[in-house]
Amino acid sequence: MEEVHLQTAPADFRFPSTNQTRHCFTRYIEFHRCLAAKGEESGDCEKFAKYYRSLCPVEWIEKWNEQRENGTFPGGLFQLSLACAQVPEELKQGPTSGFMTRERESWHRI
Amino acid sequence: MIVLEWLFLTIAPCDAAEPWQLGSQDAATPIMQGVMDLHHDIFFFLILILVFVSRILVRALWHFHYKKNPIPQRIVHGTTIEILRTIFPSIIPMFIAIPSFVLLYSMDEVVVDPAITIKAIGHQWYRTYEYSDYNSSDEESLTFDSYTIPEDDPELGQSRLLEVDNRVVVPAKTNLRIIVTPADVPHSWAVPSSGVKCDAVPGRSNQTSISVQREGVYYGQCSEIRGTNHASIVVEAVPRKDYGSRVSNQLIPQTNQTGEA
Numbered sequence: 124m125e126e127v128h129l130q131t132a133p134a135d136f137r138f139p140s141t142n143q144t145r146h147c148f149t150r151y152i153e154f155h156r157c158l159a160a161k162g163e164e165s166g167d168c169e170k171f172a173k174y175y176r177s178l179c180p181v182e183w184i185e186k187w188n189e190q191r192e193n194g195t196f197p198g199g200l201f202q203l204s205l206a207c208a209q210v211p212e213e214l215k216q217g218p219t220s221g222f223m224t225r226e227r228e229s230w231h232r233i
Numbered sequence: 234m235i236v237l238e239w240l241f242l243t244i245a246p247c248d249a250a251e252p253w254q255l256g257s258q259d260a261a262t263p264i265m266q267g268v269m270d271l272h273h274d275i276f277f278f279l280i281l282i283l284v285f286v287s288r289i290l291v292r293a294l295w296h297f298h299y300k301k302n303p304i305p306q307r308i309v310h311g312t313t314i315e316i317l318r319t320i321f322p323s324i325i326p327m328f329i330a331i332p333s334f335v336l337l338y339s340m341d342e343v344v345v346d347p348a349i350t351i352k353a354i355g356h357q358w359y360r361t362y363e364y365s366d367y368n369s370s371d372e373e374s375l376t377f378d379s380y381t382i383p384e385d386d387p388e389l390g391q392s393r394l395l396e397v398d399n400r401v402v403v404p405a406k407t408n409l410r411i412i413v414t415p416a417d418v419p420h421s422w423a424v425p426s427s428g429v430k431c432d433a434v435p436g437r438s439n440q441t442s443i444s445v446q447r448e449g450v451y452y453g454q455c456s457e458i459r460g461t462n463h464a465s466i467v468v469e470a471v472p473r474k475d476y477g478s479r480v481s482n483q484l485i486p487q488t489n490q491t492g493e494a
């Protein structure tokens with residue numbers, strides 16, 4: 124059996140604390156925003172999917188998938204699809220950028 | 234029998250609590266080593282203070298006994314002693330606080346990117362572990378349940394109420410991210426030799442980073458016992474080169490069993 128290559132979601136400086144709830148949620152939203160902006164064909168979004176699958180409990184992902192199908196998902200997924208083209212660069216500005224503020228507001232609705 | 238011998242002679246189950254144990258279990262991570270060092274550092278000051286205070290107390294009782302000293306002293310001031318007994322007690326907490334905070338923040342800090350993420354999910358009646366780094370869809374996932382072996386059922390050599398049916402297999406000398414969360418009520422995830430005790434709070438996922446430095450089997454217990462049969466936590470650290478085969482050969486069949494049942 125060959126040695127498996129070990130790789131997982133990297134440590135994210137936006138979420139330096141023990142509480143990683145929003146790390147998982149943010150990665151989930153990033154994936155779906157990326158899909159909305161780039162479409163499923165471009166393979167760019169897969170890495171976000173890998174990240175959120177590593178970080179989120181399966182139960183949460185199932186719940187959010189269900190909520191998205193019913194249109195009751197609390198995070199903003201599509202409003203900012205224009206900004207999505209530059210997701211990684213945008214997010215490098217950290218939690219102060221407008222991108223994250225919008226998301227923080229929606230977080231309260233959970 | 235050969236299997237038993239192989240299990241218990243090559244991997245000695247010594248990283249578990251033993252009867253009448255006073256000290257910590259052997260450290261398996263740098264954090265636990267730091268915890269033990271801090272404990273010893275603090276004990277230095279503790280014993281220093283204990284000896285000094287006892288000496289003053291005994292001397293006072295001895296010299297100022299009413300039979301020896303029928304007329305009480307009238308001294309109410311002593312500038313030198315007052316300065317000394319103010320300065321020293323305020324310096325000692327600093328010697329304790331500085332290493333303590335250094336350790337506290339080093340526990341919190343994730344300096345290097347972890348190599349694998351394991352989700353430890355507490356339930357009232359069992360624990361679930363998810364290895365999802367290689368999932369290619371939301372439906373598929375490498376998940377297994379871990380039950381405490383009941384009190385009347387352990388095999389020869391197994392630790393009573395510590396052993397589980399499915400252990401958490403991790404690679405040794407690798408940075409691990411453990412995501413701790415419960416599915417129902419608050420729980421926790423604690424392994425003494427790893428220096429980890431992480432609360433599991435419903436609706437929140439907590440992260441703790443460990444890097445197990447030696448191969449072995451590490452026993453821990455939930456610190457929020459809400460339910461039954463879910464307390465035991467057993468981490469088995471295997472050499473990194475064996476990790477892939479352990480996970481793909483052992484965990485995947487188990488996943489299928491529990492998944493379909």
Ligand SMILES: [Cu+2]
Pocket residue numbers: 355419420421455456457458459463464
């Ligand atoms: Cu518990």
